[in-house]
Amino acid sequence: MHWWRVAALCASLAAGVAQAQERFSIFAGSPPDAVARMVQLAELGNGDHVVDLGSGDGRIVFAALEAHAGVRGWGVDLDPKLVHGANAEAQKRGLAERVHFLQQNAFDADLSKADVIFMWLWPELMYMLRAKILREARPGTRVITNIWDLGSWKPDYIDETPLPVNLWRVPAKVGGYWNWTLPLGGLNRNYAAVFEQHFQQLEGVVRSVDRRGIFSNPELHGTHISFALEMTLDGKGLTRHRFSGTVDGDRINGTVRVVRLVQGEETGERLELPWQATRSTTSAYFETTGLALR
Numbered sequence: 001m002h003w004w005r006v007a008a009l010c011a012s013l014a015a016g017v018a019q020a021q022e023r024f025s026i027f028a029g030s031p032p033d034a035v036a037r038m039v040q041l042a043e044l045g046n047g048d049h050v051v052d053l054g055s056g057d058g059r060i061v062f063a064a065l066e067a068h069a070g071v072r073g074w075g076v077d078l079d080p081k082l083v084h085g086a087n088a089e090a091q092k093r094g095l096a097e098r099v100h101f102l103q104q105n106a107f108d109a110d111l112s113k114a115d116v117i118f119m120w121l122w123p124e125l126m127y128m129l130r131a132k133i134l135r136e137a138r139p140g141t142r143v144i145t146n147i148w149d150l151g152s153w154k155p156d157y158i159d160e161t162p163l164p165v166n167l168w169r170v171p172a173k174v175g176g177y178w179n180w181t182l183p184l185g186g187l188n189r190n191y192a193a194v195f196e197q198h199f200q201q202l203e204g205v206v207r208s209v210d211r212r213g214i215f216s217n218p219e220l221h222g223t224h225i226s227f228a229l230e231m232t233l234d235g236k237g238l239t240r241h242r243f244s245g246t247v248d249g250d251r252i253n254g255t256v257r258v259v260r261l262v263q264g265e266e267t268g269e270r271l272e273l274p275w276q277a278t279r280s281t282t283s284a285y286f287e288t289t290g291l292a293l294r
């Protein structure tokens, strides 16, 4: 963040600066402009459940419910007076059927039903909540913060001005071993892939028959995964594969586009095949190829 943004932020929290230095839990409501941009980033849909961890006077949850009639929500806050006030305000606004506020520590909140998680807590608290969010929230859940981000878990999108609001999609769990088979060149070819995952960032390698390759451009957005592979297949030559699918627990369902590469150019027949991968506890990737380096 630019120094002038930090300065602006500190000025806006001037009343709380003495407390801020000791990291007391203080209430500062997100400004109306930030609330509106956070709700917009949530891309709310019918049936969505939103939660604000550290809900203060409830303004973000109210704005979400008022923006979309099909949304329900709840908020948790440590401060009983704020919780009481937010519940009273929900009654006043005629929203009490669709929202409730609990006096609860954010670390005890049930995140399994949330489609959207809003937060504006001290950065170190939000960093510590990352593990809980990744463990409990369903893949694809949107996480939206005001101003501060989640450290090494980089946002998928930042709405920069006038101050940042940040969006993440909880990534599906993809790290580990995956197998699939493709009917190519008259053969059923087995692929044994190994993915390494750091938040939404992926790297991966694969083996098919006696060849090994490295995936290029791997991307993971919530449950959507895509990557490419260039590998020489016996009887087919150098072949580009583009995989794209949806992760559903221990399965991935999608499609793969396959085309030969001749001098770097895609050449000849382009195949599109269904692609179904399953998670495995062991991997043929590590079996010896029987080839020796000379």
Ligand SMILES: C[S@@+](CC[C@H](N)C(=O)[O-])C[C@H]1O[C@@H](n2cnc3c(N)ncnc32)[C@H](O)[C@@H]1O
Pocket (backbone or CB within 6 Å): 025, 026, 027, 028, 029, 030, 052, 053, 054, 055, 056, 057, 058, 059, 060, 076, 077, 078, 079, 082, 104, 105, 106, 107, 119, 120, 121, 125, 146
């Ligand atoms: C900066 S205010 C944000 C309020 C509201 N989310 C907004 O953006 O307008 C932070 C709120 O989090 C609450 N809070 C701080 N630590 C918390 C925790 N561990 N669990 C629940 N609430 C917490 C504070 O009481 C305060 O109301």
